Each structure stands twice: as C-alpha cells, then as structure tokens.
Amino acid sequence: MSFRLSGLFSRCAIIVAALMAAAxxxxxxxxxxxxxxxxxxxxxxxxRVSFSGTVTSVVYDRESANATVVRIDHLAPHSWRLWFVxxxxxxxxxxxxxxxxxxxxxxxxxxxFSNDWGLLAPGIDAALDLGRVQQNYAIQVGAETSVAGHxxxxxxxxxxxxxxxxxxxxxxxxTKVVLQREAYHADGTIASKTTFDNIKYxxxxxxxxxxxxxPAGMTLVRGxxxxxxxxxxxxxxxxxxxxxxxxxxxPNGFSLQKASTETRDGVExxxxxxxxxxxxxxxxxxxxxxxPKFEGAAPKSISxxxxxxxxxxxxxxxxxxxxxxxxxxxMVGDVGPKELARIGxxxxx
Amino acid sequence: xxxxxYIMTCDLCRELLTDYIHGELDAARDAAIHGHIQSCVDCRxxxxxxxxxxxxxxxxxxxxxxxxxxxxxxxxxxxxxxAAPGMLEKLRAALRPAILGPAAAAVLLVIGIVRYDQAQHxxxxxxxxxxxxxxxAQTIGxxxxxxxxxxxxLTSANANTADVVSP
Numbered sequence: 001m002s003f004r005l006s007g008l009f010s011r012c013a014i015i016v017a018a019l020m021a022a023a024x025x026x027x028x029x030x031x032x033x034x035x036x037x038x039x040x041x042x043x044x045x046x047x048r049v050s051f052s053g054t055v056t057s058v059v060y061d062r063e064s065a066n067a068t069v070v071r072i073d074h075l076a077p078h079s080w081r082l083w084f085v086x087x088x089x090x091x092x093x094x095x096x097x098x099x100x101x102x103x104x105x106x107x108x109x110x111x112x113f114s115n116d117w118g119l120l121a122p123g124i125d126a127a128l129d130l131g132r133v134q135q136n137y138a139i140q141v142g143a144e145t146s147v148a149g150h151x152x153x154x155x156x157x158x159x160x161x162x163x164x165x166x167x168x169x170x171x172x173x174x175t176k177v178v179l180q181r182e183a184y185h186a187d188g189t190i191a192s193k194t195t196f197d198n199i200k201y202x203x204x205x206x207x208x209x210x211x212x213x214x215p216a217g218m219t220l221v222r223g224x225x226x227x228x229x230x231x232x233x234x235x236x237x238x239x240x241x242x243x244x245x246x247x248x249x250x251p252n253g254f255s256l257q258k259a260s261t262e263t264r265d266g267v268e269x270x271x272x273x274x275x276x277x278x279x280x281x282x283x284x285x286x287x288x289x290x291x292p293k294f295e296g297a298a299p300k301s302i303s304x305x306x307x308x309x310x311x312x313x314x315x316x317x318x319x320x321x322x323x324x325x326x327x328x329x330x331m332v333g334d335v336g337p338k339e340l341a342r343i344g345x346x347x348x349x
Numbered sequence: 350x351x352x353x354x355y356i357m358t359c360d361l362c363r364e365l366l367t368d369y370i371h372g373e374l375d376a377a378r379d380a381a382i383h384g385h386i387q388s389c390v391d392c393r394x395x396x397x398x399x400x401x402x403x404x405x406x407x408x409x410x411x412x413x414x415x416x417x418x419x420x421x422x423x424x425x426x427x428x429x430x431x432a433a434p435g436m437l438e439k440l441r442a443a444l445r446p447a448i449l450g451p452a453a454a455a456v457l458l459v460i461g462i463v464r465y466d467q468a469q470h471x472x473x474x475x476x477x478x479x480x481x482x483x484x485x486a487q488t489i490g491x492x493x494x495x496x497x498x499x500x501x502x503l504t505s506a507n508a509n510t511a512d513v514v515s516p
Contacts, residue, residue, distance in 0.1 A: 101387070114383065220380045226486045260487055267475065273487050282484040290474040299477075317481050332484040 035139030038155055040130060041176040042169065047077040049175045053148070053199030054085070059192045059316040069197075079210035096212055103212045104223070112214050115223035132277030136160055136253035145170070147179040148196045157278060161252035164188065166278055175201060183316075186336040192316050227262035227271065236261055236270065242287040242327065244270050248346040251339060253277070274333075281318075281333025281340065283347075289323045292330060302337060304329075305345030311337040325349040357385040362392045370399055 051074055058067045069086040078100070084093040094105040104113040133139070142154035147170045155169040165188065170180035180195040214220045230236055236259050237244040246256070253276035260271045269286040291310060299310035302320065309322030320340040321330040327349045331340045362385050368374050369382045386393040 114387070214380075214384070219376055220384050221376070222379075222383055226483065229487050258487070262483070264475065264479070269475070269483075271483055271487060273484075275488070280484075280488045282480075282487065284480055284483070286475075288474065292475045292477045292480060294477045312477065314477055314481050315485075317484065319477050319480060321477075321480075330480050332480050 035141045035155055036130065036134055038141060038153060038171055038176070039133070039139055039169075042155075042171050042178050045176040045178070046074060049177055049201060050074055050076045050203065050205060051175075051177065051199050051201045052205070054197045055194060056197055057192065057194040060190055061316065062313045073205055073209055075205045075207075075210060079205075079207075081209050096210055098210065098212065101212060102223075103214075103220075105215075105218065107218075110218050112218050112220045113223040114220055129275075129277050132253075132275070133157070136276045137166065137278060144173070147172075148198050150174070150179060150199070152179055159253075162186070170195075177201075183334070186339060191334065227260035229258045229260040229271075229273070231258045233259040233272065240270050241268055242285070243349065244272075244285055245327070245329075245347050245349050246272060247283070247343045248348070250274060250343060251276070251335070254279075254281075279334050281331055281335045281343075283343075284328075284330040284332070286328050287326055288328050289326050290328055291321050291323065292319075292328075294319075302341050304341045305347070309341065309344070311340070313337075320344065357381040359385075359389060359392055362386065362389070363395055366392075366396055366399055370396070 052072070054069065054071050056067060056069050058065050067087070068084070068090065071083040071085055073081040073083075078098050080095070080097040080099070080102075082095040084090040092107045094107075096103045096105075102115045104115070106113065136159065138156075138158045138160055140156040140158060142156055144151060144153055146152060151173045152170040153173055155171055156165055157167040157169075158165050164186055165184050167184070168182045169178050171177070172179050177199070179199065180193075182193045183191045185191050233256060240261065254274045255276075257273045257275045257280075259273065262269055262271070267286050267288055269284050272283045272285075274281050274283070294310065294312050294314075296312070296314065299312040302309045302311050304320070304322040305324075307322045307324055309320055311318060311320040313319075316334070317332050318335060318337045318340055319330065319332045320337050321328065322344065323329070324347065329344060329347060329349075331344060333340070362382055365374060365378060365382055369379060374382070386396050
C-alpha cells in the first residue's frame with residue numbers, strides 16, 4: 001500500500017511544487033528578462049499571487065506512468081488547498097496547508113493527518129540556491145508560447161557539465177507563475193510533467209477555504225515523523241552508532257548539503273543529502289547489512305564497486321541499494337542508477 | 350458508530366502527556382491531546398520538554414532503552430503523585446515489594462531477554478518506499494523537487510509499520 005500511496009502523492013507533489021516554484025510580482029509583461037532573473041521571480045511568485053486552477057501531473061516510471069488531477073486554490077502568501085479529482089482511488093482527498101501545518105483529509109478512513117511542515121521540512125523557507133544553479137546550469141530563455149490560455153516564456157536548465165537538459169519551465173509572462181514544468185532523466189527521457197489545464201488569477205479567496213479544522217466524524221492523528229536535518233554533519237556522524245562513510249568522489253557540481261538521522265523499528269539510519277542546486281540524491285547508511293524490500297516492479301541487478309546491488313525506479317526517483325561490510329548503503333535521487341553506482345563504488349566502509 | 354470525544358484541559362493534557370508520547374493512548378484521547386498541544390503553547394512546551402528528556406534518556410541507555418524507559422514511565426507516574434497515601438495504601442505499599450517484587454523482576458527479566466533477543470536478531474528490513482519518502486522529505490526545501498509532497502503529505506504509511514517489512 002505504501003508504494004501505491006507513494007506514487008500517488010508523487011504525482012500530486014509535482015502539481016504542488018510547480019505552484020511553489022511559482023512566480024513573483026504581477027508587474028506587467030516581462031521585457032528582455034534574462035534567465036536567472038526570470039527563475040528568481042518564478043521561485044517567489046506564490047508569495048504574491050493568488051489563484052485557482054486545475055493541474056494535471058504525470059510521473060513516468062520505467063514501465064508505467066501515473067497521472068493525477070488536482071484542483072488547487074492558493075491564497076498568497078501561504079495558504080493552499082488541494083482537492084483530488086483523479087485517479088479514482090484518490091478522489092475526495094483534501095489537503096490544506098498554511099506552510100507551517102498541513103492537514104490531509106482522508107474521507108475513506110475518517111482520519112485527518114496533521115503534519116508539521118516547519119519541523120519536517122526545515123528547508124522549506126530556504127530560497128533556491130540560485131548561485132549554485134547558475135554555477136552548474138545554463139539558464140536559457142526560449143520562445144514565447146502559451147499554456148492554459150496565458151502567454152508564457154520557456155526556461156531551459158541545461159547542465160554545464162553534461163549538456164543534458166534537466167528541466168524546462170513555462171513561466172507566465174505577467175505573473176511569473178510556473179504554468180508547466182518538465183523534468184528529464186540523464187538519458188534525455190522525460191521523468192515528469194506538470195501542467196495547468198486552467199488557471200484563474202484572483203485578488204483573494206475566502207479564508208474559510210483554508211481553515212484547518214477537523215470535521216465531525218473525523219479523527220485528527222499525527223502525520224509522518226522525520227529526522228531533523230543538520231548541516232553539522234561531522235557531529236551527527238560522530239554520534240552515530242556505526243562509522244559513517246562518505247563518497248570519495250561526486251558528480252560534477254554536487255556537494256554535501258546536510259544530514260539527518262532517524263531510528264525506525266530499532267534501526268538507526270543516517271542520511272547524507274547531496275545537491276547540485278537542482279538535482280539531489282541521498283545516501284542512507286545503516287548497520288543492518290540488509291537490502292530493503294523493493295515494492296512494485298522487481299529490482300534489477302547492478303554492480304557497485306564489485307558488490308551486488310539492486311536498483312529500481314520508484315515514484316520518479318532512482319533507488320540503488322547494496323551491502324558493504326556490515327553496512328547497508330542505499331541511494332535515492334533524481335540521478336540515474338548508473339551514476340549512483342559510480343558514486344557508490346567510491347564508498348569504502 | 351458513536352465516537353468518544355474528550356474536552357481537553359491543560360491539567361488533563363499534562364497528566365496524559367507521558368502516555369501520549371509513548372503512544373499508549375486510545376485514538377480519541379491521542380487526537381484530543383494532539384489537537385490541544387497545537388493550540389496551547391504551555392502544553393506544547395511541556396510536551397517538547399518531555400520528548401527531549403525521553404530522547405536524552407534513550408540516548409544514554411543505548412541499545413537497552415526500551416526496558417529502562419518502561420521503568421522511567423512508571424517512575425514519572427508515581428512522581429506525579431497523587432495525594433498522600435492513606436493507612437490502607439501504606440499497608441499495601443509495605444507489602445507490595447514482598448508480594449510483587451519477584452513477579453515484577455521475572456516480568457522485567459523476560460522483557461529484557463526478549464528485547465535483547467530482538468536487538469541481537471534484527472529480522473526486519475526497511476522498504477524501498479521508506480527511503481524514497483525520507484529523501485523527498487529532506488529535499489522539500491528545493492523548489493526544483495516537486496516530489497517533496499510525496500513524503501511530506503503521506504498518510505497511511507505514517508503511523509504503522511509499512512516501512513518495515515518481514516524478510
């Protein structure tokens with residue numbers, strides 16, 4: 001079930017973040033904006049622009065694709081309401097968020113899951129590291145076109161190292177809201193697509209739409225718990241019950257961003273998070289020397305520095321796992337499995 | 350279906366806080382406390398302090414944390430102490446070690462053995478979706494990462510053992 005849900009939310013996720021990667025001030029049509037300026041405005045747009053619309057998102061896995069349709073109402077700067085229209089098994093799901101707390105209403109189970117956004121996602125307020133993006137990517141402004149009846153400019157983000165197209169954004173010329181977004185795998189194939197089928201910009205929306213309340217007949221329960229991340233990786237590693245190892249080499253442009261640790265069912269897992277500004281991957285380590293159980297499609301075999309590893313594509317993310325010594329090492333991210341295996345080969349517990 | 354509802358007060362919240370932290374309350378009371386600490390700063394601070402204390406004790410206890418924590422919880426309950434005991438209670442208290450001591454020791458020993466055995470023979474493995482969710486949750490700060498909501502807003506996999514699977 002978790003796999004099913006995971007995929008499902010993945011789809012919805014794309015929807016929302018397309019909005020979150022939304023645009024800035026509504027100050028008239030753009031004039032000769034350079035790529036960086038346009039991106040800068042796009043990532044801050046949702047703080048200024050309120051809207052209602054319908055978004056369709058598709059996440060492409062290796063052998064399948066999952067689509068989700070969500071009705072989204074956003075009241076700037078921080079209120080969100082997502083109403084799931086499709087697929088059928090998600091119909092009726094409602095998510096309300098004020099970017100501090102989010103309630104997820106599950107009518108089928110009569111539960112409301114409460115998640116502390118601030119606690120679970122310490123980086124939510126962090127601005128996009130535009131310096132890093134600029135360092136690692138060419139930001140190219142393309143031709144004018146239209147999405148959902150609005151004039152947009154296209155923005156292509158191309159790796160400075162591999163020349164691979166990593167993302168394309170379609171940004172409303174007036175509001176700077178991202179109206180469409182596509183992400184691509186390293187081999188050029190599409191990984192996900194999110195697009196507004198329709199969108200209407202509004203001055204305001206009723207506050208009641210976004211009020212976090214628990215209806216009669218539903219029970220409020222706590223949502224997921226995650227380890228709190230820290231940039232003090234050295235201290236975190238020193239406190240771990242096993243020796244934490246780090247890759248000796250990284251792909252161009254990537255560096256260690258932060259780390260976290262969590263204990264689940266008695267298993268302490270350390271997570272190291274790397275990023276190049278747009279793409280991210282995590283390295284998980286625990287002392288179980290046990291591969292995770294892969295849900296859904298059967299994993300494929302791959303050698304990781306001479307060790308037998310397994311990889312799969314799950315919810316648009318590559319996941320690669322292998323054992324080395326007493327450790328289980330698992331990598332997850334929007335980086336191809338072969339590239340992950342190359343990084344993993346440099347790990348020596 | 351009739352649902353039990355509770356009007357949560359600060360006093361009741363604090364009385365039940367330890368059980369809440371250890372997940373020992375029924376769903377209705379758990380929900381009531383959860384809702385209360387969302388809106389009551391004092392109780393939330395109390396809850397946070399309890400959580401931090403619990404974590405520090407767990408850290409100090411290392412691998413055998415489960416057993417000592419049970420003891421700690423009991424001590425806490427006792428410390429929250431009720432009114433001064435009457436004569437009957439004192440008599441019971443005086444007899445309790447003699448009657449219950451061996452039995453309690455046996456129970457604790459069994460629990461300890463089970464915990465030790467579990468620690469030595471970890472048979473569970475994490476699921477692949479667990480790792481994906483953890484990754485997405487920690488990278489939500491990046492506007493480029495749409496899938497953040499996948500982990501952040503998950504539901505069914507939260508409060509159960511869906512992340513842990515039998516071999």
